[in-house]
Amino acid sequence: DIVLTQSPDTLSLSPGERATLSCRASQSVSGSYLAWYQQRPGQAPRLLIYYASSRATGIPDRFIGSGSGTDFTLTITRLAPEDFAVYYCQQFGSSPRTFGQGTKVEI
């Protein structure tokens, strides 16, 4: 199984600041099949990024995904109030389609 380790567990920032979230895989993720999701309290996750760097439909351009192989990054260039949430990475290049443990972005 590919283990995804996200860091940090919690990121304390202010609106307008830049957030950098990391997702490291225990082995190379096939085809850069790596996605990022945002989850707000009480809601289902929402797809932000797929194929490591492609933004999903309707996602603002302040969300930037990058990386390949075993190291991936989600950058939020200027945090908006609605961006304070938990973020998960998931690899879907091999089964089981594992998730990282999540990074909470808090004020």
Place this chain on the structure above:
Amino acid sequence: QVQLQQWGAGLLKPWETLSLTCAVYGESFSGHYWNWIRQPPGKGLEWIGEINHRGSINYNPSLKSRVTISVDTPKNQFSLKLNSVTAADTAVYFCARRPRTLAIDYWGQGTLVTVSS
């Protein structure tokens, strides 16, 4: 507009079988993988498994011995059964769609399943 609507029993006793169904509206059932994911209260996401319209299945090995995912293509529905549940299976269970080569893009509303004696 794609919608996933899920239902099933929300309260189970230990050793019973969890059973959830997810109906897909507004989209062809073929060409996608249909997923089940769960989230224990206050914790992260755990992938349970996925199935396509032909019945090709991938399971999480950690649950494989207790899980069955099935599909009813004419009804545009897929289902999850998890047997011999314990308190550790208490979680919000989500159904979700994953286009064949992409990430999960649509989710059901989630069902809280509580296992308690």
